[in-house]
Amino acid sequence: MPTDKNIEPTINDGHASAPPRAAKKILDVARDLFYRQGIRAIGVDEIVRRAGVTKPSLYRSFPSKDELAASYLRQYDLEFWDRFDEAVDAHPGDPRAQIKAFLTRVGKRTQMPQYRGCGMTNAAVEYPERGHPARVVSEANKQELRRRLRAMAVAMGAGDADTLGDGLLLLIEGAYISGQLFGAGGPAQSVATNADLLIEASLKK
Amino acid sequence: MPTDKNIEPTINDGHASAPPRAAKKILDVARDLFYRQGIRAIGVDEIVRRAGVTKPSLYRSFPSKDELAASYLRQYDLEFWDRFDEAVDAHPGDPRAQIKAFLTRVGKRTQMPQYRGCGMTNAAVEYPERGHPARVVSEANKQELRRRLRAMAVAMGAGDADTLGDGLLLLIEGAYISGQLFGAGGPAQSVATNADLLIEASLKK
DNA sequence: TGACAATGTTACCGATCGGTACGTATACAT
DNA sequence: ATGTATACGTACCGATCGGTAACATTGTCA
Numbered sequence: 001m002p003t004d005k006n007i008e009p010t011i012n013d014g015h016a017s018a019p020p021r022a023a024k025k026i027l028d029v030a031r032d033l034f035y036r037q038g039i040r041a042i043g044v045d046e047i048v049r050r051a052g053v054t055k056p057s058l059y060r061s062f063p064s065k066d067e068l069a070a071s072y073l074r075q076y077d078l079e080f081w082d083r084f085d086e087a088v089d090a091h092p093g094d095p096r097a098q099i100k101a102f103l104t105r106v107g108k109r110t111q112m113p114q115y116r117g118c119g120m121t122n123a124a125v126e127y128p129e130r131g132h133p134a135r136v137v138s139e140a141n142k143q144e145l146r147r148r149l150r151a152m153a154v155a156m157g158a159g160d161a162d163t164l165g166d167g168l169l170l171l172i173e174g175a176y177i178s179g180q181l182f183g184a185g186g187p188a189q190s191v192a193t194n195a196d197l198l199i200e201a202s203l204k205k
Numbered sequence: 206m207p208t209d210k211n212i213e214p215t216i217n218d219g220h221a222s223a224p225p226r227a228a229k230k231i232l233d234v235a236r237d238l239f240y241r242q243g244i245r246a247i248g249v250d251e252i253v254r255r256a257g258v259t260k261p262s263l264y265r266s267f268p269s270k271d272e273l274a275a276s277y278l279r280q281y282d283l284e285f286w287d288r289f290d291e292a293v294d295a296h297p298g299d300p301r302a303q304i305k306a307f308l309t310r311v312g313k314r315t316q317m318p319q320y321r322g323c324g325m326t327n328a329a330v331e332y333p334e335r336g337h338p339a340r341v342v343s344e345a346n347k348q349e350l351r352r353r354l355r356a357m358a359v360a361m362g363a364g365d366a367d368t369l370g371d372g373l374l375l376l377i378e379g380a381y382i383s384g385q386l387f388g389a390g391g392p393a394q395s396v397a398t399n400a401d402l403l404i405e406a407s408l409k410k
Numbered sequence: 411t412g413a414c415a416a417t418g419t420t421a422c423c424g425a426t427c428g429g430t431a432c433g434t435a436t437a438c439a440t
Numbered sequence: 441a442t443g444t445a446t447a448c449g450t451a452c453c454g455a456t457c458g459g460t461a462a463c464a465t466t467g468t469c470a
Contacts, residue, residue, distance in 0.1 A: 038332075040245040040331070053417095055460085056460075057417070059458090060417075116333055126331065128385065162395075163395045163399065167376070167403075170379030170380055170393070171372070173378065173386075174375030175375055176382075178378055180333065187351060189371075190367075194369075194375060197406040198399060201402040248426070248428080249428060260428090260429075261430075265448085270427095270428060412470085415469100417464105417465080417466070418465065420464095423461095424457105424458105424459100426456085427454105432451090434447105435448070436447075437446080437447095439444085439445105
């Protein structure tokens with residue numbers, strides 16, 4: 001008889017239905033572990049153990065570990081665009097200020113004690129194989145980010161908008177990686193400053 | 206009786222000695238597989254199989270898989286600085302040209318069909334745990350790269366040399382990641398152009 | 411209350427993980 | 441020829457990998 005009963009203070013909101021309770025716990029735990037330790041580093045056994053469920057519960061909600069990883073990344077994708085659009089919406093019609101706002105926040109996030117980089121980028125590094133479910137989500141996210149950055153570069157009136165958009169993407173990816181490589185005090189703290197310098201230089205052409 | 210005898214056309218150079226022959230084959234194979242597929246993705250069994258040796262041979266030359274990975278990265282480190290210094294030596298006393306030369310080559314490398322990013326960066330992503338043998342080598346390499354880039358920024362006479370040096374590092378890391386994320390035609394192809402723009406902007410301050 | 415579907419659990423699968431105990435083959439000096 | 445050291449191979453270890461079959465429990469409706 002297990003001593004830890006399933007407390008969980010009525011996550012069952014008002015109305016009935018409410019799909020799998022276990023699925024949410026699993027995804028929550030997986031998201032945390034996958035992000036902090038890496039997807040390959042975490043086994044399904046540890047996920048279900050920390051989630052307080054068992055393995056078949058996982059495999060009824062997710063067809064495989066790879067698909068669970070993809071689900072984690074799809075959620076990451078939503079949260080990413082929330083953060084991105086938040087910076088965009090804060091400065092309507094001013095793409096340069098939008099970039100600056102977004103990158104200022106990125107710069108701060110990368111300095112936080114247990115920052116572990118971009119979940120998308122990390123997943124692509126862990127799964128170089130084309131077509132892997134996790135990688136597919138990651139690549140789609142990056143393609144869209146590139147598209148939007150280039151569009152913003154156009155809106156800024158850059159001479160070579162594609163180059164500027166790509167340059168911003170390089171700085172952003174560099175910040176993600178440097179954040180987890182150097183920790184606080186690393187190069188990522190200057191990402192907003194460098195981006196603005198690059199924008200300035202690109203507009204004068 | 207195995208049919209494949211140990212041919213190996215006299216890798217035994219002139220003088221005697223020549224420590225374990227197996228160790229070299231193992232490291233060669235490990236380097237290729239670790240780089241292309243990732244360290245966690247490759248098991249020691251596959252390494253010894255492709256190297257045509259057996260597991261005890263691996264563990265007589267390397268204390269553990271983690272240390273084998275560290276050895277792979279130490280070799281990667283040497284080759285990296287060879288490439289870096291090659292660009293530096295090609296333009297004595299002209300740090301801006303040195304950077305441009307190095308990044309032009311990086312930009313080209315990232316466009317190659319089976320480019321898989323920087324082995325150092327990838328290893329750090331795969332092993333976020335502090336103190337892991339592979340991560341130790343990776344972090345040391347990045348710290349040194351940062352130091353040299355900042356020194357070059359000073360030599361260029363940048364107003365804020367540390368910021369420029371870090372900005373260049375961000376672009377470089379971004380190129381490594383983008384190269385494997387987007388493949389040919391990705392943002393990494395513009396790394397040299399963007400770096401020069403950033404340098405230009407940083408010198409005018 | 412009874413039926414049904416959704417969710418939970420126990421116990422297990424073959425494959426592979428990193429790593430090792432122990433015997434064998436080969437090279438060289440005497 | 442024979443001793444000795446060193447490099448290599450056979451066979452195996454327990455643990456963990458991702459995944460599943462069969463069964464028990466629960467909640468929700470009529």
